[in-house]
Amino acid sequence: EASSGDAKPAGKAPVPAYAAKVATAVESLIDDDDNRGPLLVRLAWHSSGTYAKGGSPAGGSDGARMRFSPEAKDGANAGLEKARALLEPIKKAHPDISYADLYTYAGAVAIEHMGGPHIPFRFGRSDFRSEAEIASAKAAVASGRLPDAAQGASHIRDVFYRMGFNDQEIVALSGAHTLGRCHTDRSGFEGPWSFAPTTMSNQYFDLLNKEIEKPGYWTVRKWDGPKQYKDPTGELMMLPTDMALIEDDKFRPYVQLYAKDEAAFFKDFAAAFATLLHLGVDEAKLGETA
C-alpha cells in the first residue's frame, strides 16, 4: 500500500457507458456474417502485435496507427481494411470510443461471442489523427514486427519474446487459429485450420496433437502457393509456424495440454489475449476492467 500524503489517489475511470452498446453492435455484425468474428480477432491481434518491450517506437494498440501508413499498407495487414470499414458505423454511432479501443475491444467481444472465454478489457487508448501526427511523434512502426508464417520456432520466439510473452503464452495465443481461415488474396495461404472456424474451442490443438499421436497426419500440400500443410481430408491447413509448435520440444507439451484440457486453454488464452490487447498502453490511461 502506497502512502498517499494529502493527495487522494485518482480513481480509475469507470467502464464507459457505451461499452455494452458497442458490444451489442459488434455481436450483431458477427451475427450477420460469421466470417467477421475471426477477422475482428485478427484486427485486434495485428493492432497490438507490433509491440516491442522497450522498443522505440513501442508499437502496440494505442494510437490506432493501422488507419494510416505505414501500417495501413503493411502486407501483413492485408484484408484488415475490411475489418476497419465494418467497425466504422459503430464508431459513428458511438463517437466517444477511440478507434484504438474499438479495434481491440471488438476482438475481445468476438472471442466471447464465438463461444470463447470472457476477455478482461480496459478502455482508455487514444488515437493518432493523421500519418503526419504519427511521424512527428516518431511512432511509426515499420513492417516486419508481425510474425512470418513461413518461418519456424526461433522466429516465433523472437517475435513473441519481444512482446514479453513466454512459451506457454505463445502456444495459448496460437489457439486463436481454431478460428477463421487463410485467404489467397490476403496472405497467399489458403483454407481453415479447424472444422468449426467460427466457434472458439481447442480444436486447433486437437488437430496438431494428431500429428504427435500419428506422425504423417499432416503432409505438405502440393500446390503453386506458399508451403502449407494439409490434413487427410484435404479440407484443413496448417502453416509452417503452426507445425513449429509440435516440432519444438518446449512448445509441444503445451499443445498436448490444451488438446486435452479446453478449460485450461480458455483460461490461459483469456489471460494472454487480454495482456496482448493492453501491451504498450500507459497504465495511467486505462480504466476499470470490463
Ligand code: ZEM
Ligand atoms: Zn494468425 N494468421 N498468425 N493469429 N490469425 C492468419 C489468420 C488469423 C499468423 C499468421 O501468419 C496468420 C496469431 C498468430 C499468428 C488469427 C489470430 C491470431 C493468417 C491468414 C495468417 C497467414 C490471413 C488471411 O489470409 O486472411 C502467424 C505466423 C502467427 C504466429 C506465429 C495470433 C496470436 C492470433 C490471435 C490471438 C485469426 C483469428 C485469423 C483468421 C482471420 C480470418 O479472416 O479468418
